[in-house]
Structures are given as structure tokens and as C-alpha cells.
Amino acid sequence: xxxxxxxxxxxxxxxxxxxxxGMILADFGAELIRVDRPGVPGMLPDATADALARGKQSVAxxxxxxRGIELLLKLAENADALIEPFRPGVMEKLGLGPDVLDxxxxxxxxxxxxxxxxxxPYASMxxxxxxxxxxxxxxxxxxxxxxxxxxPINLLGDFAGGGMLCAMGVVMALLxxxxxxxxxxIDSAMVDGxxxxxxxxxxxxxxGYWKAERGTNLLDGAAHFxxxxxxxxxxWLSVGAIEPQFYxxxxxxxxxxxxxxxxxxxxxxxxxxxxxxxxVFGGRSRDEWxxxxxxxxxxxxxxxxxxxxxxxxxxxxxxxxxxxxxxPPVPAPSPRLLRTPGRAGSEAPAIGQHTAVILSGLGxxxxxxxxxxxxxxxx
Numbered sequence: 001x002x003x004x005x006x007x008x009x010x011x012x013x014x015x016x017x018x019x020x021x022g023m024i025l026a027d028f029g030a031e032l033i034r035v036d037r038p039g040v041p042g043m044l045p046d047a048t049a050d051a052l053a054r055g056k057q058s059v060a061x062x063x064x065x066x067r068g069i070e071l072l073l074k075l076a077e078n079a080d081a082l083i084e085p086f087r088p089g090v091m092e093k094l095g096l097g098p099d100v101l102d103x104x105x106x107x108x109x110x111x112x113x114x115x116x117x118x119x120x121p122y123a124s125m126x127x128x129x130x131x132x133x134x135x136x137x138x139x140x141x142x143x144x145x146x147x148x149x150x151x152p153i154n155l156l157g158d159f160a161g162g163g164m165l166c167a168m169g170v171v172m173a174l175l176x177x178x179x180x181x182x183x184x185x186i187d188s189a190m191v192d193g194x195x196x197x198x199x200x201x202x203x204x205x206x207x208g209y210w211k212a213e214r215g216t217n218l219l220d221g222a223a224h225f226x227x228x229x230x231x232x233x234x235x236w237l238s239v240g241a242i243e244p245q246f247y248x249x250x251x252x253x254x255x256x257x258x259x260x261x262x263x264x265x266x267x268x269x270x271x272x273x274x275x276x277x278x279x280v281f282g283g284r285s286r287d288e289w290x291x292x293x294x295x296x297x298x299x300x301x302x303x304x305x306x307x308x309x310x311x312x313x314x315x316x317x318x319x320x321x322x323x324x325x326x327x328p329p330v331p332a333p334s335p336r337l338l339r340t341p342g343r344a345g346s347e348a349p350a351i352g353q354h355t356a357v358i359l360s361g362l363g364x365x366x367x368x369x370x371x372x373x374x375x376x377x378x379x
Contacts (some may be wrong), residue, residue: 002029003340007080012084018188019052020175026055027333027342032361036060036351038379053344060352060379081109108183109173113166117189129154136194142149145215161193224273238302
């Protein structure tokens with residue numbers, strides 16, 4: 001039994017961030033009802049291939065029809081939370097703003113997940129992960145020295161700063177509701193979330209320990225002992241031996257003599273040391289280096305390709321991946337709660353797959369449902 005069992009969450013269909021927030025909540029036991037638009041496919045042509053929709057139910061409602069609006073209001077009356085992905089003002093125009101839903105259900109947690117937030121000069125602008133991470137200041141940090149910023153695909157804004165923190169906000173608001181008896185609005189902005197993830201670096205910069213130039217700092221590629229190296233078989237290793245004892249283990253494993261090397265923290269020698277490390281690591285294959293460093297404190301780990309992770313011995317022993325419904329294994333729910341663990345739910349629903357069940361739960365007869373279907377209000 002997951003820790004969120006008994007909570008009903010409404011997720012208004014959208015791309016990446018909101019579905020990921022909903023997936024987290026569903027993985028840990030919440031009843032997730034995704035409200036889709038009739039006849040509008042998701043981002044993927046085959047809805048069953050959408051890993052973010054696992055464990056959810058789908059009801060297809062036309063929110064441009066007043067009867068559809070009323071259906072969603074009825075659904076919200078018995079829900080614990082709602083997550084919406086629209087720009088500021090869209091829900092209000094539909095007649096589904098927080099004030100309206102609060103009248104129907106004062107205990108409802110109303111989460112608004114956007115790129116720029118609910119107010120500010122950029123609030124109504126379109127954007128994607130790369131724009132939000134850019135505005136957060138984080139994108140400026142990412143990339144090589146004297147080169148352009150490079151986004152880490154869409155992980156920081158959409159999924160970490162967006163969906164993950166939004167899901168945490170929902171859980172915190174539900175926890176607070178146990179004391180106050182009241183729901184509340186969550187303004188979850190990906191710009192804010194990405195900046196929050198970089199709190200450590202903002203603090204370093206304020207104290208003068210982090211330079212503005214990319215690729216010139218301890219953790220962004222300048223140091224020879226914190227970076228990536230290509231091996232003889234065109235694969236890669238990650239090296240992160242910061243502390244002196246870990247650096248000593250790294251040097252030993254590489255077959256280098258510490259007395260012949262400059263001081264680890266002498267930054268003037270870092271460029272030459274990076275070249276030396278590259279030459280040494282390039283002399284063996286990735287697996288040969290793993291045979292040297294696995295089990296040591298040298299802070300060396302292979303850079304696994306995405307299709308290698310599930311079969312790596314560490315992943316296998318920890319059962320870090322679970323069987324996918326139709327395809328390769330998928331990441332297991334995280335973090336792990338040892339008494340009430342999460343569980344990756346059933347296959348992603350087809351759009352409107354659970355419409356009849358959900359409408360019946362709202363008290364609509366078969367004749368009423370058929371009339372709504374005939375008018376295109378639901379499907």
C-alpha cells in the first residue's frame with residue numbers, strides 16, 4: 001500500500017512537467033485521474049507508449065462546453081488536489097479558477113505548474129525548458145570554457161525544477177491541510193525551481209568561490225580530477241576525486257606516482273594535468289578501468305549509455321528498474337520507502353479509457369453519458 005493511497009488527484013493533460021508530477025504521485029499510491037481532451041492525441045502517437053501516464057485513469061472531457069466544465073467541477077468536489085499546466089488566466093477564462101473550485105471544495109489543493117509563474121513580465125509568454133533554465137541563471141553555468149552554454153536536455157526545468165518540485169508541493173500542501181483543514185494554491189514555476197536546484201552554486205558565487213566564466217571552476221570541468229575521460233574503446237569514465245584521500249586512490253589506480261605530480265589544488269597546472277589524465281585513461285578500455293576502480297574510493301564510475309543502465313550489476317541488485325508494459329525496463333519509483341514503497345502502475349491509459357467508470361462515479365446514468373458522447377462533450 002503506497003503512502004498516498006486514498007488521495008484522489010486530478011491532472012489536466014499537458015506535456016512533460018505535469019504528467020511527471022502526476023506519475024510520481026501515482027507511483028506512491030494516489031488515484032490519478034487524467035483529464036484529456038476528446039479526440040486530441042498526446043505528444044506520442046501511441047498513448048500506451050507514454051511512460052509518464054502509467055498507473056493513471058483517463059477521462060476525456062471537452063472543457064469548451066459548459067457541460068464539460070460542470071463535469072470537471074463535480075469531479076473536483078471529491079478530489080484532494082488538481083494539477084493544471086496552462087498559462088496564467090486560462091483556467092479563469094474556462095470558469096475553473098481557484099476561487100471557483102474553492103467554493104465547491106475548500107479542501108482542494110490547486111497546483112499551477114508553469115514556466116514563468118503566475119505573475120511577472122514573462123508570465124504570459126510561451127516557452128520551453130531551455131528558456132526557463134536560461135532565465136533561472138543555471139543554463140549560463142553549463143558548458144565548456146570559452147564555448148556556448150549547453151542545456152542538459154530538458155531535465156532541469158521540466159522534470160526537476162518543474163514536475164518533481166510541484167509533486168513535493170502537492171504533498172506538503174496535503175500535509176498542511178491535515179492541520180488547517182483547508183486547501184491552498186501552489187504557484188510552481190520552472191524558473192524558480194531550476195534556480196532553487198542551484199542554491200549551492202548561487203551561494204558559492206556570492207562568497208567569491210565561483211567564477212562567472214563557464215568551465216573555470218572546481219565542478220564544471222576545469223579540474224582534472226572532476227570531469228569525464230574517453231577510454232580506448234570510445235567509451236567514457238566519470239572522475240570525481242575531490243577529497244585528498246580519494247585523489248590519492250585515483251592516482252594510485254592510474255599507476256601514477258604522487259611525488260611526480262604537482263599539488264592537486266594548484267589550478268595553474270590543471271590544464272596540463274587534464275591532458276595527462278586523458279592520455280592515461282585513453283590507454284585502456286572502459287571495462288578495464290572499471291576492473292581497476294570498482295570497489296575503490298577513487299570516485300570513478302563508468303558513464304553508462306541509456307540502454308546499459310538497467311542491466312548493470314548495481315542496478316540489477318537494487319532492482320532499480322522494473323518491467324515496462326510494452327518495451328524495455330523503466331526506472332522504478334524513487335525515493336524508496338521501505339515500509340510503504342512506491343509501485344510503477346499499470347500501462348498508460350488510452351484517451352477516455354475510463355470515462356464511463358468515472359462518470360458513473362459522478363452519478364450519471366448510461367443515457368446521460370450517451371447523450372454527452374453524442375454531443376462531443378465526452379468520449
